[in-house]
Amino acid sequence: MQELTYTEENYIKSIYTIQDRSGTGEASVNEIAERMQTRPATVTDMFKKLSEKSLIHYEKYKKVRLTEAGTKIALNILRKHRLWETFLCDKLNFSWDEVHEVAEQLEHIRSQKLIDKMDEFLGFPEYDPHGDPIPKHDGAMPASKSIPLSEMPENVPCIFVAVNDTSTAFLQQLKRFNLEIGAELTITERMPYDRSVWVTNKKGDSLQLSEKIAGNIYVV
């Protein structure tokens, strides 16, 4: 078990996320630079370091992929991140759009006992406040099988279960639309020009969502 810096942990988590949502299961230098708010040169340096530690598969000028060991680490950080978010919402009454930034720090706290006790304290939750599945201790991940709202056909009701963007800006926007996890939504009309969608909720309220927003709302 290696000692990783907070920075290395953040890179590994970013690689996990990027490779998870790109069809190919890989991540590029530029994608990581964008996500980490840093420069490509820095990412190349880090790729070499992580490769040296056998946490990613890396070949010059090619995209990277987490190794088995790297994936295990990513899942462990994700587990901590999501358990902390759950704690902040359930026990300290944070609202779901405030937790991410703090969890971004808390996820790096090193104590196996702490995270086990926290899991127990929270009643072994399966999903975090954003609807994302919390990896188990062994890395097992509850199914999420959700798709972007933007890919739903018209007139088929679905349930808002997760967000794909945890930025405060996005979550504030949802708040403005009064959209929360658990809401039952139906696309009534899709505008061909900009791919925005008209959506109604259970109460019959109707609202128009841009493609960007609908693409970051995950439903089942």
Place this chain on the structure above:
Amino acid sequence: MQELTYTEENYIKSIYTIQDRSGTGEASVNEIAERMQTRPATVTDMFKKLSEKSLIHYEKYKKVRLTEAGTKIALNILRKHRLWETFLCDKLNFSWDEVHEVAEQLEHIRSQKLIDKMDEFLGFPEYDPHGDPIPKHDGAMPASKSIPLSEMPENVPCIFVAVNDTSTAFLQQLKRFNLEIGAELTITERMPYDRSVWVTNKKGDSLQLSEKIAGNIYVV
């Protein structure tokens, strides 16, 4: 409000602790190096940096003292440290000797809201699991719960913080025993016949103190 690194925060906390338990209210390069497990050269560098940021009063070859601003920061970290320790014990059933290491990490989490909510969640506690007072939000510190050394249980380390007798005779006696404010003491054995106690200090020296002497040494 400046952004400090974790390292700077740890140095400030160390300076606070050392100056608090040394009679003069000052801390030396060597004392800090010892406490931070680092070298004097490193400490000198850090003193220059903290001085540059107006967090300590520093003059070459002299001992240092926290400024008003530095003290405020120290108290805030101490507050977070002790609230987290309380959380770990009260809510997650850690035992009091397991919490310090984790709190050493948690004390650096930056979120005003988190620490306020945590304080409330714990019922605004005044003392941490070690009996140390938790600074209030404004830096006010509840009176330290010092007790006579004679009332300490065996094998629990404590710190000599005050005397209850200022007579020359008593102080001479302490001098003879090489006992000074700030010393870390542990009662290793209590003699039932005359209630005298065997005490060891950090260096491992062992000495026997009468009930009268132990009763006038206050510790936390």
Place this chain on the structure above:
DNA sequence: GGGCTTAATTTGTCCAACCATATCATTATA
């Protein structure tokens, strides 16, 4: 006051994480 001891500082190095700029590879397109 001169010498000795201890404490503190200076100097030069190192490593992690950054960046700007220049160069090199890959790819897409003409």
Place this chain on the structure above:
DNA sequence: TATAATGATATGGTTGGACAAATTAAGCCC
């Protein structure tokens, strides 16, 4: 297939935090 655009890497530099070794100041003892 040649060329341009894009993506990745190499080079050299900065900053924070650490160290060892050499040097300098302070405190002490006679």
